[in-house]
Ligand SMILES: [Zn+2]
């Protein structure tokens with residue numbers, strides 16, 4: 001969906017209410033494809049103050065994520081706000097300040113909300129998804145997801161705190177280096 005900025009600026013309304021949903025389906029995250037399970041709910045407003053243009057949006061959707069501990073797929077509820085100023089690209093060079101995260105530059109006279117929302121989601125998802133803070137990941141020994149009675153191995157010493165957590169794929173490496 002594209003917003004016609006110039007038209008809005010020419011109009012006599014200083015605020016435009018926005019309420020729509022976007023079907024993004026997937027987002028390409030450096031080659032990793034993130035599935036967007038539900039249409040992204042977007043509501044908010046575009047407004048003009050002293051001929052400067054601001055965009056405030058609330059966005060909400062569900063992403064399909066892979067737990068970095070147990071490697072299972074789960075539904076990750078994503079909720080966030082976008083609060084930015086929209087500035088035409090022509091004005092980019094006139095600004096001496098450093099790159100400001102709160103400014104989005106647009107080309108021509110429109111802004112592509114699909115791209116804007118996709119980018120915002122990418123910038124605001126965690127580095128690692130965890131299905132549940134109590135997720136204990138996979139058993140180092142047999143590879144089964146650790147739940148009570150899920151396997152007969154001794155997982156008693158396992159700590160689920162982030163500091164203590166060792167990726168099962170790295171555990172072997174760690175044991176190896178401790179032998180030196
Ligand atoms: Zn998990």
Ligand SMILES: [Zn+2]
Nearest residue numbers: 139142151153
């Ligand atoms: Zn096991």
